[in-house]
Structure formats: structure tokens, C-alpha cells
Amino acid sequence: MSSIVNIQGLTKDYGQNGVVTHALRGVDLTIESGEFTAMAGPSGSGKSTLLNIIGGLDRPTTGRVEVNGQELNRLSSTKLSRLRRDRIGFIFQSYNLIPVLTVLENAEYVLMLQGVSAAQRRERVRDLLKEVGLEGMEDRFPRELSGGQQQRVAITRAIAPEPALVLADEPTANVDSKTAIALLDLMRQLNEEKGVTFFFSTHDPNVMKQARRLVLLRDGRISRDGGMVEGLDTE
Amino acid sequence: MIILRIAWRSLWRNPRRTLITVAAISLNAAILIVSYSLMEGFKEHAVSNATNLVVGEVQIHVPKYLVDRSLYKSMKDPKAILSTLDRHDVPAASRSYGYGLVACENKSAGALFWGVDPTAERNVFDLAKHMGEGTFIPNTPAKGIVLGKKLARSLNARIGSEIVVVVQAADGSLGNELYSVTGILKAAGESMDRTAAILHQADFSELFVSGGRVHEIALNSKGKLALDELATLASQVAPQAEVKTWRQLMPSLSDMVNMFDAGIWIFGIIFFLAAALGVMNTMLMATFERMREFGVLKALGATPWRILRDVAVEALVLGFVSAIIGTMLGLGVSYYLMKTGLDLSMFAGDYSIGGVAFDPVWRATIRLKTVVTPVVVMWMVCLIASIYPATLAARLNPVKTMVRV
Numbered sequence: 001m002s003s004i005v006n007i008q009g010l011t012k013d014y015g016q017n018g019v020v021t022h023a024l025r026g027v028d029l030t031i032e033s034g035e036f037t038a039m040a041g042p043s044g045s046g047k048s049t050l051l052n053i054i055g056g057l058d059r060p061t062t063g064r065v066e067v068n069g070q071e072l073n074r075l076s077s078t079k080l081s082r083l084r085r086d087r088i089g090f091i092f093q094s095y096n097l098i099p100v101l102t103v104l105e106n107a108e109y110v111l112m113l114q115g116v117s118a119a120q121r122r123e124r125v126r127d128l129l130k131e132v133g134l135e136g137m138e139d140r141f142p143r144e145l146s147g148g149q150q151q152r153v154a155i156t157r158a159i160a161p162e163p164a165l166v167l168a169d170e171p172t173a174n175v176d177s178k179t180a181i182a183l184l185d186l187m188r189q190l191n192e193e194k195g196v197t198f199f200f201s202t203h204d205p206n207v208m209k210q211a212r213r214l215v216l217l218r219d220g221r222i223s224r225d226g227g228m229v230e231g232l233d234t235e
Numbered sequence: 236m237i238i239l240r241i242a243w244r245s246l247w248r249n250p251r252r253t254l255i256t257v258a259a260i261s262l263n264a265a266i267l268i269v270s271y272s273l274m275e276g277f278k279e280h281a282v283s284n285a286t287n288l289v290v291g292e293v294q295i296h297v298p299k300y301l302v303d304r305s306l307y308k309s310m311k312d313p314k315a316i317l318s319t320l321d322r323h324d325v326p327a328a329s330r331s332y333g334y335g336l337v338a339c340e341n342k343s344a345g346a347l348f349w350g351v352d353p354t355a356e357r358n359v360f361d362l363a364k365h366m367g368e369g370t371f372i373p374n375t376p377a378k379g380i381v382l383g384k385k386l387a388r389s390l391n392a393r394i395g396s397e398i399v400v401v402v403q404a405a406d407g408s409l410g411n412e413l414y415s416v417t418g419i420l421k422a423a424g425e426s427m428d429r430t431a432a433i434l435h436q437a438d439f440s441e442l443f444v445s446g447g448r449v450h451e452i453a454l455n456s457k458g459k460l461a462l463d464e465l466a467t468l469a470s471q472v473a474p475q476a477e478v479k480t481w482r483q484l485m486p487s488l489s490d491m492v493n494m495f496d497a498g499i500w501i502f503g504i505i506f507f508l509a510a511a512l513g514v515m516n517t518m519l520m521a522t523f524e525r526m527r528e529f530g531v532l533k534a535l536g537a538t539p540w541r542i543l544r545d546v547a548v549e550a551l552v553l554g555f556v557s558a559i560i561g562t563m564l565g566l567g568v569s570y571y572l573m574k575t576g577l578d579l580s581m582f583a584g585d586y587s588i589g590g591v592a593f594d595p596v597w598r599a600t601i602r603l604k605t606v607v608t609p610v611v612v613m614w615m616v617c618l619i620a621s622i623y624p625a626t627l628a629a630r631l632n633p634v635k636t637m638v639r640v
Contacts, residue, residue, distance in 0.1 A: 052634050055534065057534055057634050077539065078538050078539065078540070081536050081539070081541075083536075084534065084535065085535065085536020085537075088536075092531070096528075096531040096637070099528075100241060100244035100245050100248065101237075101244075105237060109535065112237050113536050114536075118236075157535070
């Protein structure tokens with residue numbers, strides 16, 4: 001397996017009114033292609049910051065972050081946008097679907113950004129929607145869907161461009177436990193069948209159990225990498 | 236197409252705000268179309284009144300005649316010039332001028348006598364149709380006279396009144412004659428109204444003993460030839476003569492036309508600014524409401540340029556819808572004003588500006604430019620007004636706009 005994410009000595013400081021907050025205090029992390037990795041940790045431990053930096057949405061204070069062979073610090077804002085568009089899929093806690101677009105249009109949005117022809121993207125997205133159990137809902141708007149259904153659309157949108165990596169920040173936080181397990185099953189199925197690399201943060205021990213690798217973040221540092229979920233205090 | 240779909244649907248997230256903005260921009264566009272059409276109508280009416288009535292588009296005189304209107308400053312071979320112009324298919328009329336006194340019963344006044352060729356005036360100019368009372372002088376000399384409106388009033392002259400004329404003839408003798416009023420002109424400008432006494436060219440020649448002297452040849456292609464083209468032709472036909480266009484002959488009218496052009500732009504800029512503020516307000520509100528959404532789009536890989544384009548397209552769609560409604564409204568009102576006109580007679584009866592008489596019914600003129608210019612500029616204004624909100628959206632930090640990624 002080749003590494004899709006390679007992080008060395010990553011720190012991130014936020015400053016406001018002269019007060020500096022150390023969100024990340026020296027993170028070293030490697031994620032191999034095809035992994036299904038969960039990241040856990042208490043609120044404020046730096047999970048979102050780490051995902052933002054890996055996704056090229058935020059810049060590190062120090063350290064080196066390499067995604068898909070590209071060092072993010074060297075990329076311009078436009079090149080980072082292209083990297084996200086072509087190689088990284090995002091799944092957000094609050095789904096973040098575009099309310100004026102239908103299920104099909106939301107799911108095909110990134111493909112449209114890539115310049116894939118309408119016929120090709122429709123074909124690909126329709127197949128995926130069928131796989132995630134949203135067949136027949138293509139013309140519905142997000143407001144007409146349940147939380148779980150909306151997150152399925154978000155997952156479809158994330159995997160439709162066949163990215164090298166899917167980053168998900170607490171993807172099951174806004175759905176009930178039954179839906180959460182179903183969504184995790186879906187993500188795991190996509191990981192196993194399509195080889196999509198998933199790196200997601202979570203608070204939920206039931207979700208952590210689904211992961212093949214668990215990274216524990218505490219006070220901006222990785223306190224544990226790998227091992228079983230049982231007995232972990234994530235709060 | 237998905238860009239247009241997003242733009243269209245986004246506009247209707249807040250229908251009331253969009254409708255108010257569309258109404259404001261449409262109304263602005265409509266007002267501009269109507270104003271531009273009215274101004275263009277006024278301009279064209281002024282120019283065509285001035286040129287078609289008597290002045291023509293270009294005039295030929297002997298040099299400096301207009302500075303010193305002497306009876307003796309006449310053209311050498313007017314018939315040759317007229318015949319050459321005729322060969323070039325350029326309609327023209329010759330005129331003779333002389334000063335004298337007119338009297339009717341116990342009233343008298345100074346007058347400028349016009350010796351005209353009634354046939355040419357009827358064919359080339361509108362003077363013969365511009366009669367308030369009676370008819371223009373007949374094509375054959377019959378001692379008939381047409382008076383300016385105010386001159387007739389000051390003489391208490393009516394149709395059929397006998398007018399005694401006394402002039403200094405070209406040979407130094409005192410010329411006098413009796414004429415019968417065949418017609419009184421409608422308002423034709425202050426100078427003509429107060430002084431014009433129009434005779435048949437043959438009667439004029441006999442009165443002034445001028446031997447058929449001609450002082451002016453007025454050319455009027457009625458817009459078939461460009462002004463410069465006509466002036467060049469006149470200079471070629473009469474190389475020794477002085478050639479002047481209507482813009483040189485009536486500088487006040489020419490300035491007024493230029494001022495009208497400037498006026499419509501000043502008027503337009505005010506309306507465009509109002510529209511721009513409306514669009515910018517709508518787009519800013521829409522952008523602030525959707526900061527999170529733009530953040531998501533950036534996170535998904537939309538480049539800043541893409542976001543900028545999406546917001547600009549939304550403004551263009553807003554402008555397009557408004558332009559269609561504004562054009563329909565503006566065209567409808569302009570068409571009504573072209574056909575029916577705006578009757579200003581209750582404010583002013585016969586009036587003249589810069590020596591040019593105006594019909595009190597103000598009519599619009601619809602031209603491609605009177606419709607297309609406001610619409611295209613309004614569209615561009617929408618685009619420009621969207622740049623600031625679009626730049627805000629394009630430059631935002633996705634992490635800050637999304638509470639959590």
C-alpha cells in the first residue's frame with residue numbers, strides 16, 4: 001500500500017486578541033491508501049483542525065503535510081481547490097447539501113466542476129444513488145429528505161469523483177444510532193468494494209468499532225494510534 | 236446549464252426581495268427607454284423641423300453673404316448649380332432675399348422678402364404645407380404673398396388683404412407693388428414669424444429689379460445622404476461658394492442636440508446608479524445569507540473564480556429578467572408616445588427653441604439604440620454591481636464560514 005496522507009511535525013496555532021491557542025502540537029500521521037480510519041478525541045482536541053488541514057481548507061503553522069504526493073504548503077489557493085475537487089471527497093456533519101439543487105444535481109456537483117459531460121455524470125451518479133439506496137429520489141430537494149438520506153446524498157457526492165481520500169467530520173453525529181450504523185456500513189462497503197480511503201472523526205464508540213484503525217487525538221497530539229476501541233475514554 | 240439553474244433557483248429563495256429588485260431595475264430600464272425615445276423624438280423633430288421647413292441640410296451662398304445680406308451678393312450661375320445637383324439626384328431650392336416695408340391699411344412693418352420657386356419649395360421643403368391660414372403662393376406668378384404669423388398679426392392682415400410693399404430696388408429706384416395675401420404661416424421660428432414676406436421668385440425679381448438674382452440654394456436630401464457627404468458634394472458643385480451645414484447655420488440647435496445627448500447620459504447615469512445599488516444590495520444580502528454554502532462549494536473544489544462567476548451569473552440572470560420586463564414596458568409606453576404623443580399645448584402653445592418652431596405634441600421616436608442602449612448598459616450595471624459581493628464570496632475562508640467541516 002502507498003501512503004495517501006503523510007504528516008510530519010504538524011502544528012497549528014490560532015491567535016485572537018493576543019491569546020494563542022495551540023490546536024495541534026506536533027502531529028505525525030500516515031494514512032495508507034485503502035484504509036478505513038477513525039479519529040476520536042474529546043471536543044477541542046484538534047480533530048476538525050487536522051481534517052481541515054489535510055483537506056487543504058486551512059494552512060498549518062509549522063510542519064509538512066503531503067496529500068496524494070503533493071505538499072500542501074506549496075500549493076496556491078486555486079491548486080488546493082483543484083486538489084480537493086479531483087482527489088479529496090468531503091462528508092460534513094450537517095450534510096451541507098445545496099438546498100436549491102435536487103439529489104441528482106447535488107450528487108453530480110463535483111463531477112460538474114471537473115468538467116465531466118452531463119451524460120457521463122448522470123450515469124455514474126444514478127448508479128451510485130442506487131447503491132446507497134436513494135433510487136427514485138433523484139428529483140427531490142434536500143428539504144424533502146430525512147437526515148440519513150441527506151447524508152447518503154453527501155456520501156454519493158463525496159465518492160462520485162472517485163477521490164483518493166474521503167474526509168468525514170463526524171458524519172453520523174446528526175442522525176440516530178440505527179441510521180449511524182447504516183451509514184457506517186455503507187462507507188465501509190464503499191471502502192471494501194471500491195477501495196475508497198476513508199478518514200473520519202467521531203465521538204461515537206459504536207462508530208469507532210467499525211473502523212479498522214483508530215487514531216486518538218488529545219490536546220492537539222496523537223495519544224494513541226491503532227488498537228481496539230474498547231475501554232477508550234473519548235470524552 | 237447547472238450554473239443557470241443554480242442562479243435561477245437561488246434568486247427565488249427570497250421571492251419578495253427578488254421581485255422588488257426586478258421591479259426596480261425593470262422600471263429603471265423602462266424609464267430610460269421612454270426618456271431616451273422621447274429625447275430622440277424631440278431631437279429628430281427639432282432637426283427635421285429645422286431642415287425640412289426651410290433651412291435644408293446644407294446651404295450654398297456666395298462667400299460672406301450670411302455676414303452681410305446684401306441684395307448684390309448673389310450667385311453667379313445658380314441654374315448650373317441646380318442642374319448639377321439635380322443630376323446627382325439631390326433635391327434643392329433657390330431663394331432670393333431683400334429687405335423692405337410692408338403695409339396693410341394703416342399698419343406697417345419692416346420685412347425680409349423671400350423670392351422663392353413655389354414648385355421647388357413644394358417638392359423639397361415643407362414650407363408650403365406649413366400654413367396656418369390660406370394657401371402657399373401659386374406656382375405661377377400672381378402677385379400673391381405669404382406672411383409670417385406675427386407679421387400678419389401686427390399688420391392686421393387676413394387672407395385676401397391687400398399689402399403695399401415698398402423696397403429699395405437693385406438699380407437704386409424705389410420699388411413698390413400691391414400684393415394679395417394668399418396665406419399666413421404657422422409658427423416657424425421667431426425670425427420668420429416676425430419678418431417673412433414670401434413672394435414668387437419672378438415677382439421678387441420684378442419688385443427688386445434684381446434680374447433673377449439668387450442668394451441661396453438650400454439642399455435637402457431628407458436624410459438620404461449623410462451631412463458630410465452632402466456638404467462635400469455641394470463644395471464640388473459650387474467650388475467658389477460658401478457651403479454650410481445646418482449645424483453651422485443653426486449653432487444653437489446643434490448645441491441643443493449635443494446637450495440632449497449629454498443630458499440623456501447624465502439622466503441615465505443617475506438611473507443606472509440607482510439600479511446598481513438595488514442589484515448590489517440584493518446580491519450582498521444573498522451572499523451574506525449563503526456564506527456557509529459558498530464555503531461548502533469552495534471545500535468541494537470550486538475555485539474562487541468559479542464562485543465569482545456563479546454570483547455574477549446570478550446578477551446577470553436578475554438583469555436579464557428585468558431587462559425583458561423593462562423592455563416590454565418601455566417599448567409599450569414609447570410606442571404609445573410615438574403614435575399619440577404627449578400633448579403639451581396646455582403648458583405652451585406654439586413655441587420655438589433656438590429659432591426652431593415645435594409642435595406642442597411631443598412624440599417619441601423608437602430606434603434600435605433607444606431600446607438596446609439602456610438594456611445593454613443596465614445589464615452591464617448588474618454585472619458590475621455584482622463584482623463586490625462576488626469578490627466577497629470568492630475570497631471567503633471556507634473554514635470560517637462552516638462552523639464545522
